[in-house]
Amino acid sequence: MARVRNWQIDREMSYWYPENRPKRQFAAVFDTNKCIACQTCTLACKTTWTSGKGQEYMLWNNVETKPYGFYPLGWDVKLLGKLGGQKWKGSRYEGRTIFEAAEGGERVHGWRPEEMDYAYPNVGEDDCTGAKLERGDFLTLPHNRWFFYLARICNHCTYPACLASCPRGSIYKRPEDGIVLIDQSRCRGYQECVKACPYKKTFFNPLTGTSEKCIACFPKIEMGEANQCFVNCIGKIRHAGFVSRPEDAREDNPIDYLVHVRKVALPLYPQFGLEPNIYYIPPIHVPRPFLHQMFGPGVDHALETYRGAADDPDLAGLLSLFGSSQYIVHRWKRENDSVLGFDEKGDEVVRVPLREPVHIRQAWDSARSIARVNIP
Numbered sequence: 056m057a058r059v060r061n062w063q064i065d066r067e068m069s070y071w072y073p074e075n076r077p078k079r080q081f082a083a084v085f086d087t088n089k090c091i092a093c094q095t096c097t098l099a100c101k102t103t104w105t106s107g108k109g110q111e112y113m114l115w116n117n118v119e120t121k122p123y124g125f126y127p128l129g130w131d132v133k134l135l136g137k138l139g140g141q142k143w144k145g146s147r148y149e150g151r152t153i154f155e156a157a158e159g160g161e162r163v164h165g166w167r168p169e170e171m172d173y174a175y176p177n178v179g180e181d182d183c184t185g186a187k188l189e190r191g192d193f194l195t196l197p198h199n200r201w202f203f204y205l206a207r208i209c210n211h212c213t214y215p216a217c218l219a220s221c222p223r224g225s226i227y228k229r230p231e232d233g234i235v236l237i238d239q240s241r242c243r244g245y246q247e248c249v250k251a252c253p254y255k256k257t258f259f260n261p262l263t264g265t266s267e268k269c270i271a272c273f274p275k276i277e278m279g280e281a282n283q284c285f286v287n288c289i290g291k292i293r294h295a296g297f298v299s300r301p302e303d304a305r306e307d308n309p310i311d312y313l314v315h316v317r318k319v320a321l322p323l324y325p326q327f328g329l330e331p332n333i334y335y336i337p338p339i340h341v342p343r344p345f346l347h348q349m350f351g352p353g354v355d356h357a358l359e360t361y362r363g364a365a366d367d368p369d370l371a372g373l374l375s376l377f378g379s380s381q382y383i384v385h386r387w388k389r390e391n392d393s394v395l396g397f398d399e400k401g402d403e404v405v406r407v408p409l410r411e412p413v414h415i416r417q418a419w420d421s422a423r424s425i426a427r428v429n430i431p
């Protein structure tokens with residue numbers, strides 16, 4: 056095992072291979088507060104990449120309702136239980152990562168789901184925590200009764216457990232963009248990656264006898280375009296781009312701004328130790344202890360910043376760029392009441408108003424003798 060630096064847990068940790076970061080790292084921010092669980096992203100991915108034989112059960116992108124939704128069943132709670140206590144001291148994680156918890160002969164501490172664990176995604180999961188609403192109940196923040204939608208794809212981790220676990224060396228991380236892929240000609244279907252990935256984002260194809268996973272729509276990324284599940288997102292919750300290391304963060308890089316500068320977007324289960332590269336703006340209505348175990352110690356700051364966005368034109372402006380362009384926005388800036396996004400060459404690819412104009416029409420149109428309805 057090598058010693059590598061993981062900034063998300065603010066310390067060095069053990070990993071199977073030495074630190075070898077790509078030239079740039081594909082990354083994204085998902086705003087959980089905007090997801091409506093329409094599953095358009097899931098189907099956009101399904102029809103693009105996993106409509107073949109042997110792929111029927113695969114959801115490279117899935118959306119589950121937390122706390123009771125899972126795909127596959129119990130993917131996170133099983134591992135959290137196996138890891139035991141997960142203590143943070145400030146920004147430093149003092150517990151064991153899944154690499155450090157590996158037992159004799161293992162490279163990664165994991166578990167392999169059963170076939171039936173994939174059988175019923177999204178069935179019966181939209182249940183509130185807490186008892187049923189009583190007469191006289193009212194909503195407070197955080198809510199006593201709550202759930203939220205968690206959209207998930209492969210995190211194209213900096214320290215992928217799938218890659219570390221593969222005895223064939225079939226999994227690789229592209230040096231040009233950090234996307235993690237499985238070489239189908241090398242894979243022999245041992246499924247060590249299925250066991251190792253804590254997010255359960257590699258899938259075994261019983262017909263080809265190989266494992267498959269989200270490829271981050273790399274042909275689109277190579278053309279400067281955003282992924283299928285991003286451009287089809289109805290809630291406009293997603294923003295694709297590239298993340299820097301904290302010491303290299305740039306304010307004009309949208310992902311850096313949200314992750315490093317304003318620290319409003321957080322990794323999913325940073326304590327697992329993979330340095331995942333999909334970041335989440337946590338839901339504002341959920342009790343903090345649940346969010347702390349899911350997104351780490353930055354939750355309070357992230358939520359305070361996010362809830363202040365109404366009086367924060369830069370943050371509000373960048374949030375309004377989400378889902379506004381089919382292209383990857385590499386740079387952004389606000390000019391008074393407009394927010395601009397630029398591609399890699401520096402050409403403007405999108406411009407949105409900081410606030411959408413609202414036009415209210417007269418309820419009674421006397422010229423045409425008809426009533427009009429205004430929908431805010």
Ligand code: SF4
Nearest residue numbers: 209210212216217252
């Ligand atoms: S989320 Fe899982 S499949 Fe994706 S890179 Fe990380 S360990 Fe590998």
Ligand code: SF4
Nearest residue numbers: 090093094096288290
């Ligand atoms: S398309 Fe967007 S809003 Fe709809 S479920 Fe997917 S992430 Fe959520």
